[in-house]
Amino acid sequence: MTAADGAGPLLLGVRHHGPGSARAVLAALEAREPKVLLVEGPPEADAVVELAAHEEMRPPVALLAHVVDEPGRAAFWPLAEFSPEWVAVRWALARGVPVRFFDLPAAHSLLLETGDGDGGDGDGGDGDDGGERSGTGGVRLDPLRVLAETAGHDDPERWWEDVVEHRGGLSADPCAPFAVLADAMAALREAHGGAPGDAGHRRDAVREAHMRLRLREARREFGDEGVAVVCGAWHVPALTAKSAVTADRRLLKGLPKAKTGITWVPWTHERLARHSGYGAGITSPGWYGHLFSSPDRPVERWMTRVARLLREEDVAVSSAHVIEAVRLADTLAALRGRPLPGLGETLDAVRAVMCEGSDVPLALVHDRLVVGDVLGEVPEETPAVPLRRDLTRVQKSLRLKPEASERDLELDLRGETDAARSRLLHRLRLLGVDWGEPARGRTGGTGTFRETWRLCWRPELSVRIAEAGAWGTTVASAATARAESLARDAGTLAEVTELAERCLLAGLGDALPVVMRALADRAALDADVGHLAQALPALVRSVRYGDVRGTDAAALREVAEGLAERVCVGLPPACAGLDADGSAEMRGHVDAAHRAIVLLEHGDLLTRWRAVLRTLAGRDRVPGLVRGRCARLLLDDGQLGDDEAARLMGLALSPGTDPGDAAAWVEGFLAGGGMLLVHDERLLGLVDAWLAGIPGESFTDVLPLLRRTFAAYEPGVRRTVGELVRRGPAGPGGQDAGEWESVPGFGAGLDRERADAVLPTLRLLLGTDRAGTAASGTAGTGAASDKTAASGAADGMTGRAGTARKAVTAR
Structure with a gap:
């Protein structure tokens, strides 16, 4: 069985997610026109493969298979528009050619033990099971990478382009490169096939046994020349190897089996990228998508896209930059001995010409274009668990469309729609579906009627939804059942x-x-x-x-x-x-x-x-x-007069008190803001006198506590306190009089007229009707000064008393 002699099935060994592989597969299928197409993937997908031709299906998408009774056991088979399998399936469906997936059924593969390097795809996806296993991972040999490195290339996809896309008419037969690649894979399997006892080798043997059985069935039904196979190049030698039917069936005997469900789910370019943890991923899905969709003048079109992106981000890029970047990329390709510029040459050119040597705008190009933020779509007819259908319905009714890129969503809970959105996001978090994460709003406010969420839809959330489906058929019922269970546990x-x-x-x-x-x-x-x-x-x-x-x-x-x-x-x-x-x-x-x-x-x-x-x-x-903290809380609430606060501090900092305990009191009292020392000269004088009187042998012991206390203050507060201490007490009584020289920007005393101007706005913010009502909470405290009147208005509000006090006394 070969791919080139026309005497057997058409075996197309590919590298997953490769535009070069995709074009080569399409050309081979057009030339041979098979009667049936076998694709690497779980046979359960035969029931949903027709949806790949649906007009609402937008790649990247993935087949998701999971154990019905244990949705956490799941695996994905991602497909992008430039994936050879996707191109082959679409070609077959458009011509009425039957499509069959012939890998090991998910009913078995989801239950097989996985070892190191057997939890997902190989690095290039050629020696893998085609699926990303939820919660597992592993990196195995990438055969095409080995071949590329042998040929002196550092990029396997670039090597594939060079030997397939740019072969310059070396062969008029579009199937010939696959035959050559099959021979290369046979040599690699002989050298790197793995020990028969390791888990990866055993898993491959079981999978390939099932592939051979399904291939034999197709050959009997459609004839040798009517069968086309698209699979990882690593498996092609196994499909041509001589193996008895009984031996293959023996390998499949006794495999564990579970009831599984399968469907299509949206995927993302970011999830295709290797840095996201997908073993069969690629580093540049956005770039590969561009190469596949732009067969003519790809470099010029790419530079134009980069320029458009940078302009949108207010980076000055002109047409001249584009022209010079294209020229530089072509020059670099010639110097490196490559037929056309690749991603490395284009990025080097963009960095030098458009980014002026900076990696900051280049990182934006990498995230937005090289990787991309594309999120696929699946039609409504796609099978899904009831919970997913309800979530989709609610998302549409609330106009919350899932997106692959992060975005902030500001909600005003006084509105019906925003309140419903908030409830949905909170319910999903209870179910472990973290589509949204609470974030700090742009305004930085603490109002209870506002919420800010950071939304980002990730493909693995589809598994979380399947798992959450065990709690109920709707988001509300499932979240209720989940909350009741959490309460009991x-x-x-x-x-x-x-x-x-x-x-x-x-x-x-x-x-x-x-x-x-x-x-x-x-x-x-x-x-x-x-x-x-x-x-x-x-x-x-x-x-x-x-x-x-x-x-x-x-x-x-x-x-x-x-x-x-x-x-x-x-x-x-x-x-x-x-x-x-x-x-x-x-x-x-x-x-x-x-x-x-x-x-x-x-x-x-x-x-x-x-x-x-x-x-x-x-x-x-x-x-x-603790004593110092309690005193500070009472002071901020207007329940402790300034004289009493000074008395307590004097007792805590008296010469007979252990310096360590005194430093702890100061830490508790002054923690949370240093404006108190800026505006209360007596407290500052007490602290200063205590610090000056600490014996040298004890000072080193209390210094860490003091540094921790004052380091928490804002730089402006520390600078002001330091300036006050540097100038020292003023007036004939000096420090004993408790009068400190004022700092520019701060008055020597309270400006009552300015303080009165603040009070109406303060009452409005605190929701009080009149000054008497606001201050009622401070009755009986003995605080007679206007400096505590505003803090009385804040009585009963967490943390607001101290803020009010500072606002009225400032300046």
């Missing part, structure tokens, strides 16, 4: 509270009763204050912002308030006797609990929490880090 209280928040974000009201039962059960059994504090923020966010999405969070509020009460009771004893690591962890718990309790806006609970903070701030047995 959750190991910690924090996991359940986070799940409750995710259910609210996803609009899964039906799942909340199960989640709430699990939450109540775990909250009743968990006595660890740290666990309670960790669980509280997510729960309170759900209570606080649930109404933005129109959900009922009354039950969550009950649980949240109960957890907060338990934190208030258990926190003081939990803070005693902590080491340095325990202190740092407890400080994080205090911050989390404070933010959560303030957001709850429960008057009695907030009063009790502040009493706990006061207790901790004045208790000597509490580590300095």
Whole structure:
């Protein structure tokens, strides 16, 4: 059986995803006109191969086969417009020639054990199983690469182009190159075929046995000359080898078998690229697509595309640049002994002429053109699991089209469409389908009615959808079932509270009763204050912002308030006797609990929490880090007067206090922003005096803590504090008077007229109706100065009190 003598089946050994191979295959098929076409791939695909001719089918696409009862066991067979198999299938379907896939069935191959190098395609796809296995990978011998390197080429596809596309009339028979290639593969198999005992060799032997059996069936039905085969070049010698039918059947006997499903799914150029992890990938699918679609003047057309891209990115590129780049590419090809410029020559020319030697714009060319961001399409008639059909329907109704390139999506949850989009993306994340990832918005705002998502559709998400199909037939029902399962299996209280928040974000009201039962059960059994504090923020966010999405969070509020009460009771004893690591962890718990309790806006609970903070701030047995943090939280909330803050700092930094504990107190008090030192001269004077009085032998011990504290400040704040310290106290009383010389840009005192101008805008931002209402939370604190009036307006808002205080007192 040869490809050239016309006496046997037409065996076309190819390199997958190669435009040169694709053109050569098309020419050979046109010359021979076979009656049946056998293609490397799972025979289950015979049922869906007709869809390849559908007018809505847009490559790149892939055949996806998966085990019905275990969708995670799956494999892809990707095809691009320049793939020889795709070109051959389209040619056959257009002429009514039957197409049959003759590789080992997916029902067997998905269950076979895979070893190193046997989880996917070979590097070039010529000695592989044609499919990318989900979750596995491996690199085996690339036969065409070996041949190319033997001939002195570093690019196997370029070598194939040189010997096939540019052979210059050495042979008028389009089938002749395949016969020569078959001989070369036979020599390579003899030298690199692998040991009979290794997993890759055994897998190839089983696959090739099945190929031979299917080939024999086709020869009996259509005759030797009526059969054409398109497969990896590595397999051609095995198809011509003499092997008994009984021996082949013996190899296939006893193989594991599973019920499988198969369909077409969209693929991407990026996923075809080797850097994405696909063993049979190619480094430049965009370039290969260009070569296949532009048989005439490919270099000129390519340079024009590059110029257009760079112009769109505001890079100055003229027609003269294009002309010079083409000339340079041709010159480089001549110097390197190549018949036409390849990708290496064109990129070198683009870098030198259009990018002025810079790799920055060249990286853009690589990502957009050399690799490309093309996403294929499949027709609606394509078989799919019910969940995928529902997802497609919802995507269309919400006008959310999957795209291969990353893009940011800004959502305003006050709108019905954007709210529905948010629910869809949150539901998919619950199902493990990470089509969208939450991202920081362009505005950087923290409004609860806005969300920013980074969307990018990856082909492997099709497998995740198939796996998620076990939870339900629609996105909503599947996400509900998944959330209920996670609630039952959750190991910690924090996991359940986070799940409750995710259910609210996803609009899964039906799942909340199960989640709430699990939450109540775990909250009743968990006595660890740290666990309670960790669980509280997510729960309170759900209570606080649930109404933005129109959900009922009354039950969550009950649980949240109960957890907060338990934190208030258990926190003081939990803070005693902590080491340095325990202190740092407890400080994080205090911050989390404070933010959560303030957001709850429960008057009695907030009063009790502040009493706990006061207790901790004045208790000597509490580590300095926690005491300092509690004092700062009270100060920012307007619950601690400046005199009292100065007294606590003076006690913490007194000469009798251990320098290490004092440094920890300073770290806890000053963490989160240094504007406090800029605007409160007395506190700055206390810190400065304490630093100046630390003995030399102790200073080196506290220095790391101090550096960590002040390094977190913004450069402008550090510079201002340093300038204040450098100038020192002013006035006849010096430092004892607590008066420091002002820094340019900061007034010596409070400008009441300017502060009053800020208050109306501040009330609008905080949603208060009048100054009296805003300041009511600070009643009874003894804070009489206007410097704390604005912080009173922010009472009850997480972190906003300190911001308001700074806004009014600044300058």
